[in-house]
Amino acid sequence: MSALSDIRVLDLSRLFPGGFCSLLLADFGAEVLKVEDTGMGDYIRWSPPFHEGADASAKSALFLALNRGKRSIRLNLKEEAGREVLLRLAREYDVLLESFRPGVMERLGVGYERLREENPRLVYCAITGYGQDGPYTERSGHDMNYLGLNGLLGLTGEAGGPPVPPGGQIADLGGGALMAAFGIMAALRERERSGEGQLVDVSMFDGSLSWLALVAAKYLADGTPPRRGELELAGGLICYRPYACSDGWVTLGALEPKFWREWCHGVGREDLVERQFEGPGSDAHAEVERIFLERTRAEWQAFASDHDCCLEPLLDLDEALDSELVRAREMVVALDQPGAESDVRLLGVPVKLSRTPGTPAGPGPALGEHTREVLSSLGYADEEIAALLESGSAGGPAQGPQGSFPA
Numbered sequence: 001m002s003a004l005s006d007i008r009v010l011d012l013s014r015l016f017p018g019g020f021c022s023l024l025l026a027d028f029g030a031e032v033l034k035v036e037d038t039g040m041g042d043y044i045r046w047s048p049p050f051h052e053g054a055d056a057s058a059k060s061a062l063f064l065a066l067n068r069g070k071r072s073i074r075l076n077l078k079e080e081a082g083r084e085v086l087l088r089l090a091r092e093y094d095v096l097l098e099s100f101r102p103g104v105m106e107r108l109g110v111g112y113e114r115l116r117e118e119n120p121r122l123v124y125c126a127i128t129g130y131g132q133d134g135p136y137t138e139r140s141g142h143d144m145n146y147l148g149l150n151g152l153l154g155l156t157g158e159a160g161g162p163p164v165p166p167g168g169q170i171a172d173l174g175g176g177a178l179m180a181a182f183g184i185m186a187a188l189r190e191r192e193r194s195g196e197g198q199l200v201d202v203s204m205f206d207g208s209l210s211w212l213a214l215v216a217a218k219y220l221a222d223g224t225p226p227r228r229g230e231l232e233l234a235g236g237l238i239c240y241r242p243y244a245c246s247d248g249w250v251t252l253g254a255l256e257p258k259f260w261r262e263w264c265h266g267v268g269r270e271d272l273v274e275r276q277f278e279g280p281g282s283d284a285h286a287e288v289e290r291i292f293l294e295r296t297r298a299e300w301q302a303f304a305s306d307h308d309c310c311l312e313p314l315l316d317l318d319e320a321l322d323s324e325l326v327r328a329r330e331m332v333v334a335l336d337q338p339g340a341e342s343d344v345r346l347l348g349v350p351v352k353l354s355r356t357p358g359t360p361a362g363p364g365p366a367l368g369e370h371t372r373e374v375l376s377s378l379g380y381a382d383e384e385i386a387a388l389l390e391s392g393s394a395g396g397p398a399q400g401p402q403g404s405f406p407a
Helices: 015-027 056-067 080-092 104-108 112-118 143-149 170-194 204-222 257-266 270-275 283-293 297-306 317-321 324-328 371-377 382-391
Strands: 008-011 031-036 071-075 095-098 123-128 199-203 240-245 248-253 311-313 332-335 344-347
Touching: 008 015, 008 080, 015 031, 015 056, 015 095, 015 123, 015 170, 031 080, 056 344, 071 080, 071 371, 080 112, 080 382, 095 170, 104 112, 112 123, 123 170, 143 170, 143 204, 170 199, 170 204, 199 204, 240 283, 240 297, 248 283, 248 297, 257 270, 270 283, 297 311, 371 382
Parallel strands: 008 031, 008 095, 031 071, 095 123, 123 199
Antiparallel strands: 240 248, 248 311, 332 344
């Protein structure tokens, strides 16, 4: 039995934060039902590369990356009959996850207070940019906006240079999806004691701000604001930086003195041992840069095998995904998806449990694929299901975008 096989999740979210959160739950056995609108459904179905001419494999990969192992039902929550279906679902499920702006679900008549009337045990998780209260509740935003407002983006990059957007979605994933998954599990654990659910308010701004825990603690203690290029763990020390080598880049993470001493000993530069914590632009920094340029990336990788100094090559994504480490950790998996020309390769499960490991489930659902099945399980008779579909309050399988959930 999987770790979360007794948990049922209604996922009303779109795109990345909510989708990745419920993916984590699904990979560990939770039953996840995507509640999509009667128009386009989850935007990830149609966003690039979901354009005319994109092959089935590309379409499957992007959608499956967030939605493998889930089911899909289409509801129009602007219609009373559609809202009634959601209320019935809420009685049967443990968790509801949504990512609308604050107030949207309340205006539709299916907000947290209304849903808890149907199921007091329901854990309701709302992922938003700026939280359920505060001055920014109505503002739109994306990952870079949140990082810009909470100071993280302003600290990323070299001194005197521009801020550097990260290659991954820190606020969406680290501040939203992961915080939501943790909040949901904490609320479910507390429910075992109290018998009651609760509202989990996840702000991507708050969540990614927490990534600056150490930096913020130092500033709050001494009042000295950090600046881009000055942070010790963001390139501010010569012992902890990326360095260009003769054919690429490597990363040196020799933060502890023992690792720095080992690097200095390995390159025959004992004179640099005492200069470990100097910054970029110093004479010592210039010497370290010169030393790294003398060898290839492969030569530095061999050096790291002989000298324990936290030194590794800086890989491009294609190199990383084809590495021995990724294969050994089973971090790339192949899944069968109907309509794709071949198996779809995706990232694997990042958390390893010894007794009840997560398993990437597949395939992903077609839009509205399980509408009839779910409605029937809720007690709707065949004629009632037909009426819901005919009225547009619910929708069956669809092949293309049409247009019902609010923005």
